Amino acid sequence: MIKILYFARFREKLGLDQEQYPTTFPLTVTELLQQLAQRGGHWHDLFDCPQGVLVAVNQEMTTQQAIITVGDEVAFFPPVTGG
Amino acid sequence: MIKILYFARFREKLGLDQEQYPTTFPLTVTELLQQLAQRGGHWHDLFDCPQGVLVAVNQEMTTQQAIITVGDEVAFFPPVTGG
Amino acid sequence: MISIQQEDFDLAHELQQLRKSCNQMGAFVSFVGLVRDYATQGQVTAIELEYYPAMTYKSLVRIVQQAELRWPLLGLRVIHRIGYLPAHAQIVLVAVASQHRHSAFAACEFIMDYLKTEAPFWKKEYINGQNYWVEAKATDTQALAKWQN
Amino acid sequence: MISIQQEDFDLAHELQQLRKSCNQMGAFVSFVGLVRDYATQGQVTAIELEYYPAMTYKSLVRIVQQAELRWPLLGLRVIHRIGYLPAHAQIVLVAVASQHRHSAFAACEFIMDYLKTEAPFWKKEYINGQNYWVEAKATDTQALAKWQN
Numbered sequence: 151m152i153k154i155l156y157f158a159r160f161r162e163k164l165g166l167d168q169e170q171y172p173t174t175f176p177l178t179v180t181e182l183l184q185q186l187a188q189r190g191g192h193w194h195d196l197f198d199c200p201q202g203v204l205v206a207v208n209q210e211m212t213t214q215q216a217i218i219t220v221g222d223e224v225a226f227f228p229p230v231t232g233g
Numbered sequence: 234m235i236k237i238l239y240f241a242r243f244r245e246k247l248g249l250d251q252e253q254y255p256t257t258f259p260l261t262v263t264e265l266l267q268q269l270a271q272r273g274g275h276w277h278d279l280f281d282c283p284q285g286v287l288v289a290v291n292q293e294m295t296t297q298q299a300i301i302t303v304g305d306e307v308a309f310f311p312p313v314t315g316g
Numbered sequence: 317m318i319s320i321q322q323e324d325f326d327l328a329h330e331l332q333q334l335r336k337s338c339n340q341m342g343a344f345v346s347f348v349g350l351v352r353d354y355a356t357q358g359q360v361t362a363i364e365l366e367y368y369p370a371m372t373y374k375s376l377v378r379i380v381q382q383a384e385l386r387w388p389l390l391g392l393r394v395i396h397r398i399g400y401l402p403a404h405a406q407i408v409l410v411a412v413a414s415q416h417r418h419s420a421f422a423a424c425e426f427i428m429d430y431l432k433t434e435a436p437f438w439k440k441e442y443i444n445g446q447n448y449w450v451e452a453k454a455t456d457t458q459a460l461a462k463w464q465n
Numbered sequence: 466m467i468s469i470q471q472e473d474f475d476l477a478h479e480l481q482q483l484r485k486s487c488n489q490m491g492a493f494v495s496f497v498g499l500v501r502d503y504a505t506q507g508q509v510t511a512i513e514l515e516y517y518p519a520m521t522y523k524s525l526v527r528i529v530q531q532a533e534l535r536w537p538l539l540g541l542r543v544i545h546r547i548g549y550l551p552a553h554a555q556i557v558l559v560a561v562a563s564q565h566r567h568s569a570f571a572a573c574e575f576i577m578d579y580l581k582t583e584a585p586f587w588k589k590e591y592i593n594g595q596n597y598w599v600e601a602k603a604t605d606t607q608a609l610a611k612w613q614n
Contacts, residue, residue, distance in 0.1 A: 158366050158438035159449045202452075209371035211434065225368060225436075229452030232365065232396060232437025233349055233408050233428060241515050241587035242598045285601075292520035294583065308517060308585075312601030315514065315545060315586025316498055316557050316577060328477030331497070339553065344497040345573075347566060348480070352491040404488065417496065418608065421574045424494075428566055459567065 152218060154182075157227035160203075163192045179205050179214045182224065202228055235301060237265075240310035243286075246275045262288050262297045265307065285311055317392055318376045320367065322399045325409055334391040334413050341390050345420040346411040347428055353403035355450075358443045363450075365398045365407070368436040372396075379430040383412075386426070387419035394427065396437065429459045466541055467525045469516065471548045474558055483540040483562050490539050494569040495560040496577055502552035504599075507592045512599075514547045514556070517585040521545075528579040532561075535575070536568035543576065545586065578608045 155168045173185070187198035197203065200214075206225040207216050218224055238251045256265070270281035280286065283297075289308040290299050301307055319325075327348060335341060353360050376394055383389065391413035401407060410427045414420040439450040468474075476497060484490060502509050525543055532538065540562035550556060559576045563569040588599040 155368070157368055157436065158440075161366075162449075206368075206371055206436070209368075209374050211375075223370070225371065227368070227436060228438065228449070230433065230436050231439045231450040231452050232367070232435050233432040238517070240517055240585065241589075244515075245598075289517075289520055289585070292517075292523050294524075306519070308520065310517070310585060311587065311598070313582065313585050314588040314599040314601050315516070315584050316581040326477070327480065328475070331476065335499075335553075339502055342499055342501040344495075344499070346493075346495050346497075347570070348493040349566065350484075350491055350493070352564065353488055404484075415501065417498065417574075417577055418604075421496070421570065421577075425566075425570045428570075455567075 151220065153223045154186075155223065155225040157225065159228050160196060160226055163196065175219060177218045179207070179212070179216045179218060179224070182218060183214065183226075197226075204229060234303065235260075236306045237269075238306065238308040240308065242311050243279060243309055246279065256301075258302060260301045262290070262295070262299045262301060262307070265301060266297065266309075280309075287312060318373065318380060318394045320369075320372055320376070320396050320398060322397060324397070324406055325395045327409060327411070330393050330395070330409060330411055334393055334411055338390045338413070340415055341413040342415050343417040343420040344411065344413050345417070345424040346409065347424050348406055349408040349428075351401050351403050351405045351407060355441055355443060355448075357441075357446075357448060360403055360441045360443055362400060362402045362442045363407075364400050364440045364442070364447070366438045366440070367396075367398050372436050375435045376431065379427055379434065382430070383423040383426050387414065387423045389414050389419060389423055392423075394431075396431070396435070398437070426463055429456070429463065432456045433460055467522065467529060467543045469518075469521055469525070469545050469547060471546060473546070473555055474544045476558060476560070479542050479544070479558060479560055483542055483560055487539045487562070489564055490562040491564050492566040492569040493560065493562050494566070494573040495558065496573050497555055498557040498577075500550050500552050500554045500556060504590055504592060504597075506590075506595075506597060509552055509590045509592055511549060511551045511591045512556075513549050513589045513591070513596070515587045515589070516545075516547050521585050524584045525580065528576055528583065531579070532572040532575050536563065536572045538563050538568060538572055541572075543580075545580070545584070547586070575612055578605070578612065581605045582609055 183197045266280045393411045395409040412420045412424040542560045544558040561569045561573040
């Protein structure tokens with residue numbers, strides 16, 4: 151099981167801010183994105199061949215090559231626009 | 234006649250903040266410095282082969298090649314240290 | 317030293333606190349960012365700032381630490397507001413104190429450049445009753461280049 | 466917009482005045498320089514700032530105009546104090562407002578760099594009952610190089 155968080159435009163489009171996600175390991179971020187894209191609809195629009203999707207694992211920015219392990223907190227969000 | 238102003242370290246060393254100076258024209262800044270150096274003592278120390286002597290003519294920074302004309306205000310001062 | 321808050325801030329008060337912490341300070345540089353009241357889609361009446369509580373603070377700490385490694389700083393204050401903010405409201409404060417001005421200017425701009433591209437905040441603009449997520453600007457990413465050589 | 470004065474200044478008040486002048490401002494960068502309390506000769510109790518009344522103001526105007534030609538600025542305030550100033554007193558304020566942060570950072574630092582090397586002010590430090598004229602720093606002249614290419 152992992153926890154997935156969605157922020158900003160993604161959160162609004164998916165109508166979901168977080169979920170507990172059962173999965174098998176080992177799992178890369180890319181593989182997770184592919185699984186989410188298979189849900190279809192907005193999930194497919196956002197996460198199939200994702201562009202402008204930033205990812206953090208356990209609150210650290212990382213890349214799509216990162217490996218996710220059990221209990222991790224994975225967050226997907228668009229490029230940041232604070233300040 | 235021209236007006237000469239001295240600032241900061243120069244003013245203190247010469248014991249003079251300004252003077253009316255009768256001279257003949259044409260006159261360059263370099264020539265004026267040579268005339269002042271001939272007064273001897275501190276004048277010679279500061280203005281003979283001057284290093285670190287900045288000059289403004291009519292409130293504009295200029296170089297020792299500048300030409301001084303009648304009625305000009307000439308100022309000599311060390312490098313600035315404001316701010 | 318780093319705060320993420322809904323409440324407004326008072327630059328004068330923050331600078332006064334910063335001064336108290338050390339006597340050797342000679343140079344203070346501060347940046348304040350305000351909500352701009354226009355966008356390409358029209359007049360902006362307000363923005364809303366979303367963040368990622370568990371991550372945003374960590375991210376700001378890391379940015380500040382990088383600045384402290386690069387320049388000799390004597391004091392530092394970062395405040396980023398979140399939530400609903402009307403046009404012309406203050407959004408962000410970065411204030412840096414050091415002995416000499418160059419370090420203070422550089423560190424302040426460095427922190428802002430990294431904050432704009434790495435700290436998880438997202439801005440939504442309210443325009444004519446509609447709202448729009450602000451798009452990230454390529455110029456913000458380009459601004460990092462000057463720190464990376 | 467440019468003042469040379471004995472009196473102290475209040476950054477918060479100055480920034481508030483600056484904000485009133487224009488609604489499109491998004492970025493404020495300000496620099497405040499203080500009297501440092503140490504020098505190589507010892508503890509500095511105060512400084513005295515001499516200037517060239519007829520020229521100093523003109524010189525600051527020219528520096529500010531150069532900044533306005535280089536960057537799109539929306540507001541600007543420069544205050545330089547003169548006379549006797551105790552340790553930790555404020556000496557100089559440069560505050561710049563613009564739409565975007567880069568212009569504001571660049572213009573503020575540009576003005577300080579030129580002010581330090583071209584504006585006729587001279588600083589004398591009081592240390593243990595003695596006084597010493599401050600020597601110009603080579604680093605201040607070097608700081609200009611970045612604006613000259």
